[in-house]
Amino acid sequence: MKLIEPDEMEDFQAILQARHLAADDFELHQVDTTDPKTDEIFGLTGFVTVSRKSNGHKKQYPIGDGSSWVTEFERDLQRGAFAG
Structure with missing residues (x-):
């Protein structure tokens, strides 16, 4: 199941575009850790x-319901975490 919502992807792309960063230079790999065995x-x-x-x-970054990974990514970009 995809955890990244379409609006989060749009925000992610907008952040890259605003900083003149190529979207194809970034790769996202998501892992679903939701417990499929629970009835809850x-x-x-x-x-x-x-x-x-x-x-x-x-x-x-943690993702899923209530996450703010895009905001955290943007903050890390501002701090130089992905700088060359």
Whole structure:
């Protein structure tokens, strides 16, 4: 199941575009850690690893219901976490 919502992807792309960063230089890999065995209705959980291909920098963020990974990614960009 995809945990990254379409609006989150749009926000992610907009952040890259605003900073003049090529979208194809970044790769997202998401992992769903939601427990499929439970009968309870819990929010979806997982994590996404954002990788910058040109320099190999990676950062992992929690995703799922109520997450703010896009905001955290933007903050990390501002702090230089993905800088060359």
